[in-house]
Amino acid sequence: MARINNLQDLNKRREQGMASLFPSxxxxxxxxxxxxxxxxxxxxxxxxxxxxxxxxxxxxxxKTGCIGMCYREPLVDVIEPNRPRLTYSRxxxxxxxxxLNQVLEGNHKxxxxxxxxxxxxxxxxxxxxxxxxxxxxxxxxxxxxMSEIDFYEKQVRxxxxxxxxxxxxxxxxxxxxxGYFSLRKALSSMQPEEIIEEVIKAGLRGRGGxxxxxxxxxxxxxxxxxxxxxxxxxxxxxxxxxxxxxxxxEGDPHSVIEGMIxxxxxxxxxxxxIYVRDExxxxxxxxxxAISQARECxxxxxxxxxxxxxxxxxxxKGAGAFVCGESTALMASLEGRAGEPRAKYVHTVEHGLxxxxxxxxxxxxxxxxxxxxxxxxxxxxxxxxxxxxxTKVFSLVGNIRNVGLIEVPMGIxxxxxxxxxxxxxxxxxxxxxxxxxxxxxxxxxxxxxxxxVSYDELSKAGSMMGSGGMIVMDETSCMVDVARYFLGFLxxxxxxxxxxxxxxxxxxRQILDDIxxxxxxxxxxxxLESMSEAIIDGSLCALGGSAPNPVLxxxxxxxxxxxAHIRDKKCPAGVCKELTEHPxx
Amino acid sequence: xxxxTIDGREIQAEEGSTILxxxxxxxxxxxxxxxxxxxxxxxxxxxCSVEIKKGKRTRIVTSCIYQVEEGLTVxxxxxxxxxxxxxxxxxLMARCPTSEVIRELAxxxxxxxxxxxxLDEDKGxxxxxxxxxxxxxxVVGVSAIGFLNRGADKSVGTxxxxxxxxxxxxxxxxxxxxxGHIEMSENENGKERVIWGKTFKMVACKVCGRYFAPQxxxxxxxxxxSVPLDTLYTCVDCR
Numbered sequence: 001m002a003r004i005n006n007l008q009d010l011n012k013r014r015e016q017g018m019a020s021l022f023p024s025x026x027x028x029x030x031x032x033x034x035x036x037x038x039x040x041x042x043x044x045x046x047x048x049x050x051x052x053x054x055x056x057x058x059x060x061x062x063k064t065g066c067i068g069m070c071y072r073e074p075l076v077d078v079i080e081p082n083r084p085r086l087t088y089s090r091x092x093x094x095x096x097x098x099x100l101n102q103v104l105e106g107n108h109k110x111x112x113x114x115x116x117x118x119x120x121x122x123x124x125x126x127x128x129x130x131x132x133x134x135x136x137x138x139x140x141x142x143x144x145x146m147s148e149i150d151f152y153e154k155q156v157r158x159x160x161x162x163x164x165x166x167x168x169x170x171x172x173x174x175x176x177x178x179g180y181f182s183l184r185k186a187l188s189s190m191q192p193e194e195i196i197e198e199v200i201k202a203g204l205r206g207r208g209g210x211x212x213x214x215x216x217x218x219x220x221x222x223x224x225x226x227x228x229x230x231x232x233x234x235x236x237x238x239x240x241x242x243x244x245x246x247x248x249x250e251g252d253p254h255s256v257i258e259g260m261i262x263x264x265x266x267x268x269x270x271x272x273x274i275y276v277r278d279e280x281x282x283x284x285x286x287x288x289x290a291i292s293q294a295r296e297c298x299x300x301x302x303x304x305x306x307x308x309x310x311x312x313x314x315x316x317k318g319a320g321a322f323v324c325g326e327s328t329a330l331m332a333s334l335e336g337r338a339g340e341p342r343a344k345y346v347h348t349v350e351h352g353l354x355x356x357x358x359x360x361x362x363x364x365x366x367x368x369x370x371x372x373x374x375x376x377x378x379x380x381x382x383x384x385x386x387x388x389x390x391t392k393v394f395s396l397v398g399n400i401r402n403v404g405l406i407e408v409p410m411g412i413x414x415x416x417x418x419x420x421x422x423x424x425x426x427x428x429x430x431x432x433x434x435x436x437x438x439x440x441x442x443x444x445x446x447x448x449x450x451x452x453v454s455y456d457e458l459s460k461a462g463s464m465m466g467s468g469g470m471i472v473m474d475e476t477s478c479m480v481d482v483a484r485y486f487l488g489f490l491x492x493x494x495x496x497x498x499x500x501x502x503x504x505x506x507x508x509r510q511i512l513d514d515i516x517x518x519x520x521x522x523x524x525x526x527x528l529e530s531m532s533e534a535i536i537d538g539s540l541c542a543l544g545g546s547a548p549n550p551v552l553x554x555x556x557x558x559x560x561x562x563x564a565h566i567r568d569k570k571c572p573a574g575v576c577k578e579l580t581e582h583p584x585x
Numbered sequence: 586x587x588x589x590t591i592d593g594r595e596i597q598a599e600e601g602s603t604i605l606x607x608x609x610x611x612x613x614x615x616x617x618x619x620x621x622x623x624x625x626x627x628x629x630x631x632x633c634s635v636e637i638k639k640g641k642r643t644r645i646v647t648s649c650i651y652q653v654e655e656g657l658t659v660x661x662x663x664x665x666x667x668x669x670x671x672x673x674x675x676x677l678m679a680r681c682p683t684s685e686v687i688r689e690l691a692x693x694x695x696x697x698x699x700x701x702x703x704l705d706e707d708k709g710x711x712x713x714x715x716x717x718x719x720x721x722x723x724v725v726g727v728s729a730i731g732f733l734n735r736g737a738d739k740s741v742g743t744x745x746x747x748x749x750x751x752x753x754x755x756x757x758x759x760x761x762x763x764x765g766h767i768e769m770s771e772n773e774n775g776k777e778r779v780i781w782g783k784t785f786k787m788v789a790c791k792v793c794g795r796y797f798a799p800q801x802x803x804x805x806x807x808x809x810x811s812v813p814l815d816t817l818y819t820c821v822d823c824r
Contacts, residue, residue, distance in 0.1 A: 321735065338732060343628050343650045496713065496732075496739030497629050500669070503676035506737050507702050527701055531672060537645040538631045538669035 003298040005306040017176025024081055026059045031075040033066035033250045034282055041074040047093035051100050065251015067164025070404040078103055082132045086113040115146040123161040124178025124374055151421055157407045158391050159367040163251030168286050171293045174254040182374035186262045187307040195266040201377035203389030208362030209466040211455035221267045221349040224357035229269040231260055232360040235276040238322040239438030242469030244393040245363035247405050249283035253290035259366030262373055264311045267359050272313040275330050279320055322493035326541050327360045340495045341541035364393055385411030388454035399425045399474040415449040429474035437466030439486040440546035442553030462553040478575035479558040480565050484512035486550040501544025504535040516576040520566035589657040604648035604659055605633055615661050619714035620649045627715050634669045636660040675699040677712050684710040686764045710766035717758035727751045743781050754778050754785035754799035792823035
C-alpha cells in the first residue's frame with residue numbers, strides 16, 4: 001500500500017474508495033459484524049461466494065459492519081449501477097441461489113427488499129452521493145426508503161456513520177467517506193490547542209458513561225508535566241447486553257484510529273493503546289488489520305502525512321474482567337499487573353499508565369472526534385441538547401421488537417426510543433421498565449418514559465447514561481429478580497480489593513436470594529438501603545460505588561414487588577420459582 | 586505547610602502527607618486495618634474513611650491515601666463515616682467469624698454483628714488487607730505470594746498454591762498479618778520452619794546455638810547486602 005503524504009495522495013485514495021463504494025458493476029454486501037455472524041451471515045457469505053463461483057458471475061462480494069437492524073439479520077445489500085441500494089433481510093444459505101437469480105433478472109420474485117437507500121450522506125464531511133440519477137425505478141416504489149422506516153427515522157449516526165456502509169478491511173472506502181481528511185486538516189492547519197478548543201466547544205462528553213467533558217480531559221493531559229504521554233482507547237466493553245463499541249471497532253476501526261491520532265497530536269502523545277477484551281476476536285482482527293494498513297499508508301508511525309508528527313498504536317488484549325473497563329484497572333492490566341483499580345485522588349491525566357500522563361477515552365468518544373474536527377464544533381454542538389451535545393449509541397435489547405444498535409441525538413425521550421425506534425414490547429405484553437447504564441445502572445419505570453436521554457437527566461432518575469446498554473423489560477420480568485441478577489454479575493466481577501464491594505455486594509445478593517426464595521424478612525429492604533449507602537460511600541472505585549443502583553432504583557419504583565415477595569411470599573410476575581403457586585399442589 | 590481542619594481543630598501538615606498521618610500526628614485517632622507505616626497504602630479495608638468538605642461539596646475518602654489540601658475540612662466520625670465503618674466491620678465479622686482482632690475492634694467501636702449475614706466458613710481469618718503481599722514485594726523484595734482469583738474468591742497464596750521457589754521463609758508476611766491468619770510453624774525444636782507449604786532448614790547461631798533464621802533468608806540477605814555469610818550466621822542478639 002502506497003504511503004499517503006499529502007492531499008493529492010489522499011484524494012487519489014478517495015477515488016479508489018469511491019470506485020468500490022459505488023462500483024460500475026453489481027456488488028453484494030453482507031453485514032458481518034458479530035451480531036450478523038451469530039445469525040448466520042458467515043454461512044450466507046459462503047453460499048454467495050460459492051454460487052458466484054459456480055455461475056461464474058461478475059459480482060463483487062464484500063462484507064460490511066452492523067448497520068443497526070440486528071432484528072433483521074442476516075442482512076444482504078445489493079448495489080447495482082444507477083439503482084437504489086437494496087437491503088434484503090433474513091437471508092439463509094438455502095435461499096441464496098434463488099436470491100442471486102432474482103438479482104440477475106432484476107425482479108423481486110423470491111425475496112422482497114426490506115428497504116432501499118437512495119442516497120448516501122457522508123456524515124464525516126457532509127457530502128451526499130445518490131445511488132442513481134433520475135426517477136426511482138418503477139418496481140421499487142413499494143419498497144420504503146431506509147430513512148423513512150420507524151427504526152431509522154429518528155436516528156442520527158455520527159459515531160456509527162460508516163458501520164454497514166463500508167468494508168472495514170478497506171481503508172480506501174473509509175477515506176472515500178471522508179476519513180483521514182480530518183486528520184490531515186488537524187495536522188496541516190491546526191495547532192494542538194485549537195483542536196482541544198474545538199472539542200471543548202463541541203461539548204463532547206465521555207461516551208464510556210462518566211460524561212466527563214472530553215476537551216477538558218485532553219487539556220489537563222496536555223498541561224500535565226512529563227515528556228512521555230499516552231492515549232488509550234477503552235474497548236473493554238463488558239456490560240451484559242451492550243455491544244456499541246464492538247460494532248464500531250468491527251465495522252469502522254479506522255474511525256477510532258483517526259480519532260486517536262488527532263487526540264494524540266492535540267495532547268502531545270506519541271504512543272497509544274487500544275485495550276480490547278479478548279472475547280471480541282473480530283474486533284481485534286479488524287483493528288489489527290486497520291492499524292497495519294494505517295502504518296503502511298504512513299497514517300501511523302513516523303512523520304504522519306509528512307507533518308513531522310509521529311504516533312503509533314498497539315493493541316492490548318484484556319482477559320475478560322469487567323473491572324478492567326475502569327480506567328486505573330485497565331492501565332494496571334496493560335502494565336501486566338492484575339486488573340485492580342486504585343483510588344483516583346491523583347488523576348490519570350497526570351499519573352496514569354506507567355505513572356505517565358495518560359488520556360483515556362472510550363471507543364465511541366474517539367469515533368466522534370474526526371467528525372468534530374472535520375465539520376466543526378458548531379455543527380456538532382447543534383445536535384442534541386444543552387450541555388449534552390451530539391448523539392449516543394445504544395444497544396436496544398431485551399423485551400423489544402426491534403432489537404438493534406441505534407444512534408440517537410441526546411435529548412430524545414426514552415418513549416421515542418422504545419416505541420418509535422424499538423417498536424415497543426412484543427407479543428402484546430405491557431412495558432415495565434428499561435434499564436440504562438449497564439449492570440450498575442438503574443431501572444426506569446413507565447411513568448418516567450418521557451425523560452429526555454442525557455447524562456444529567458438519567459442521573460437524576462437514579463440511573464445513568466453508562467456506556468449505552470438499554471435493556472427493556474416487560475410485565476414478565478420480576479424486578480427483584482432483575483436486581484438480583486445484576487448484583488450477582490457485579491459480585492462475580494468485583495476485583496475483590498476493597499471490603500464494601502467484595503463483601504457488601506455479595507451480602508446484598510444473598511439477601512435478595514432470600515427474598516426471591518420466600519425467606520425475606522421485614523426490615524430487609526431498609527437493610528439493603530442502608531448497606532447501599534455505605535457501599536456507595538465506601539467503595540474504592542465506580543464498580544462498587546454504583547453496584548447498589550439496580551437495587552435502589554427497583555426499590556424506589558417497584559417497592560410493591562419487594563413487599564409482595566417479603567410479606568405475601570408472592571412473585572407478582574411469576575418469575576421466582578419458590579414463590580410461584582402450583583395449582584396442582 | 587498545609588493548613589486544614591480535622592474535627593474542628595486547625596492543623597498544619599506537611600505537603601504530600603495524608604489525612605491519616607496528619608490526624609495521627611495530632612492525636613486524632615482514625616481506625617485502620619490494612620494500613621502499615623512501612624508499606625504503600627492501598628485503601629483496601631476502607632475503615633479509615635473520613636468525610637471531607639471542599640467548598641460546598643462533601644464526600645467520603647480514605648484517609649490513608651488522600652493527601653492533605655489547603656483549607657480542607659475533615660470530619661473523622663460523622664454519621665456517614667460511621668455507616669461505612671460499621672458495615673466494613675460487620676462484613677469482616679461475617680467473613681472471618683473466628684477473628685478475635687476483628688471482633689475486639691468492633692467491640693471497641695460499639696459495632697454489633699449483622700445477624701442477617703451468613704457466616705463464611707472458608708476464609709479463615711484473612712481479611713485481604715494485602716499487607717503480607719505488599720511486605721513480600723516492597724520490603725523483602727521477593728514477591729513469593731500474591732493474589733489468586735477475584736471478588737469473594739480472592740485469596741493470598743503462592744503461584745498455583747505450590748511451594749514457592751523464591752520464598753526465603755523470612756516470615757515477614759506472618760509477622761505483618763493483623764489477624765494471625767498466616768500460619769508459620771516450627772518443627773523439631775526449631776530446626777525447621779514451615780510456611781506456605783514449604784519447609785525451611787533453620788540456621789543455629791554460631792554463638793548461642795539458637796535456631797534463628799532459615800538458611801535461604803540468610804543467603805538472600807548476604808546477596809543483597811554483601812555482608813559475609815559467616816557474619817550472618819551469628820544471631821542479632823549475639824552480634
